[in-house]
Amino acid sequence: MASSFNIISNEEVQDIRAALEEGDLCTATERVSEYLKDIENAPLNIAITGESGTGKSTFVNAIRGMDDEEEGSAKTGVVETTEKPTPYLHPQYTNVTVWDLPGIGTPNFAPDSYLQSVHFSRYDFFIILSSERFKKNDIDLAKAIQAMNKKFYFVRSKVDSDLYASQVRRKKTFNEENVLNEIRNNCIQSLRDGGITKPQVFLLSFLELDKFDFQIMQDTLEKELPEHKRHIFLISLPNISLPVLEKKRQAFKTDIWKLSLLSAGAAVVPIPGLSVACDIRIPMNAMTSYKNAFGLDEKSLEKLADTFGKDVSELKSVIKSPTVTKEINEELVITLLKSGVTGGLMFVEYAASNIPLLGSLIAGGISFGTTYCMLSDFLTEIAEDAVRVLMKALESPV
Template structure:
């Protein structure tokens, strides 16, 4: 059976179970709703800092899946264009904000004053960018951030430019892996000499975000972020590689039990029509979220097609699920619900006997099974279609 049932925490089990044992179904349902709300609406504030000219604004755009010339993108230029902390909201997830902070490379820069002026307390973590070697200002700033108990990560940007320059100069001896190691070692040694213990440096190109150390950085952030921030961080990442699509699939899969348990709880309330109405609402919202997370809504498909120089019809041609290309609304979900009883019955008995929360809610087992079965199936289909679409988008026409 699917291991996503394991995602339920001891604390959540105890709270919901206690409410059920007290006969307080409203409280149990309320707690599950709160858990979902906390995950879906958790604010995430990412601060991007470093000296001017390191590519901060381009990185702000890239991490939001945007090009520099798109409406709503951070302003970029060869001189410092950010004079005060500027928030850029994620287009699809408004609770995710990437902050473009002023450059640190000024004669009067003082780390403590800088952090106070940019209101450091509001950020979940800092990314310190450098396009060359990390300098004294970067080291001083990192120490101040650490002293204030905040997380920071070093990103060495523009490595694609370094590689290109090396390729031009060293036509016979060019070795990409050796050059990247040389850049990384130089950065680490420089930071260590400055008093940063065990510095971790990620090599990136904002123009080719999926290359080099991006996935390593993503994995590090995922491990170190609090649970309620981790989910929204993963879901908001741009769909630039197959590993990211798989991470999103896993993150969304782990939330299905909560949606299904909420459906189950409502099913035990003896109000005609209430269960179906709630199930429809849960399914419509979740399925739309999946469509958006994987970039298979119409706007995202057109954007990807333009970015990769493809016709959007080429991308649509590899989508196999008939559900993915339809408008997800109440009418569609009602049709699917009428066909979902078979899968629901298969899961109902397992749910009642193996999930602690549901032991005293067996009457809602069918509702749990229907919601769980439908969401798991739709997630599988849309994730597989997302892989096909991205593979097609990245396919060379040569």
């Protein structure tokens, strides 16, 4: 359990100290509960726009981890299929909505009335797509977004098609990096010529979302989103790369102490045979969230296997944690808490020496430490298993 002791940061220590200095344990846990509810329920509205034929609907599906034929996916086609702003809920996180907006410059939506037509103010940020140079309509839209102090990002789509065409035409001199730089510089120059001073352009393939600039775009959005929106954005991302999985682990890790404090503060369910009490629903819900976010629930594993042409048993074969594949229920949580009591006691001793005000938590101290260690260990195990499953899915047939 020693490895768990280094998880709590100095900033988190100060948060605990501040919460406890405000009053008794009840006051502290109420504050934590409100914080967690705000994070969990924060709405995130993402607008996808651009000219007709740039792949807006395909991107709406890809960013939600869905294919174009899946139930609930956005309708795609070679002609403009979106006539009005259409919301698509994330399949797991219903407070995340990706909006497929009508194409700019189509007969139904002239540029001068476009912003009013799509209810411009409801979106947290805009992604403006183009499959070639960004044009006047794209630039005019970006300027209007900027004038309303909203964030916007330019995405150059269908990069894979350009690379393929270039490779066919330049069999002897083809260089992928040179072609990508040429595309990027061309886009940036067209935007600068239109009056956008510091354009951010990300090159993407919606068929292989993990390639090219997706990681850079994710890092940029994470940095620029408000703190209460950042968490839901990170955990709602499709599990397409190792950096995405690591970002999710870090996002969940940050809130473990808050969940543990909340569970200890409630202290309503005694663990049979132990002098420990906690609200078992809190760690149980957290574990379920981890499992779903990392795509290790049964439905997600079956979908991943189907996507990469694997048998689901192949993916399950690399899962090492004995708890990941089990049903997460009260019995499992109690078993894990029982097995972690020794570590919980050690954690309380460690924390008490570093956080004197933890004395206010002594009544629930064992529960706090046990829940903290249990959730930390479970998160580590499930994140490591998610990495192994993704690597297995990406593994080429022998």
